[in-house]
Amino acid sequence: MIVCTGALPAFTQALQSVDKGGTVLFFAPTEPGVNLPVPVNDFWRNGITLMPSYGAAPMDLTAALDLIRSRRVPVHEMITHRLGLAETGKGFQLVAGANESLKVIIEPQR
Structure with a gap:
């Protein structure tokens, strides 16, 4: 899944939507100082990969x-x-x- 906007709701939706074993590519950054709430148990259990794009x-x-x-x-x-x-x-x-x-x-x- 590729997130092409820096909007936090898009990041959150991507984490909720990615399949088991899937990858979320964060193509655009958020504003400085924004933290991404990652549901650690889902992240661990589903083997999700989070990747930034080159900037x-x-x-x-x-x-x-x-x-x-x-x-x-x-x-x-x-x-x-x-x-x-x-x-x-x-x-x-x-x-x-x-x-x-x-x-x-x-x-x-x-």
Whole structure:
């Protein structure tokens, strides 16, 4: 399960919804100082894995945005697939295989 918002209710819902043996990937951070209430017994009994996503330091983010803004990094060329919401499963397969894709974008409106 991937939590793409920093809203605490989304984190809590993910912990309640993940299957036994599942993984919750926290893609976005909360505000500083927010604590996540983890039901330890459920966490232990169900073998849940909690993982943060990679986050760059503020200076790294600034440098990356400057490179993109100046067009020295051709980010549009890095997008290899654009898929509709109905093709999300295919998108995950492409990313997991890592053979045919570099960046897969899911466009819900597509």
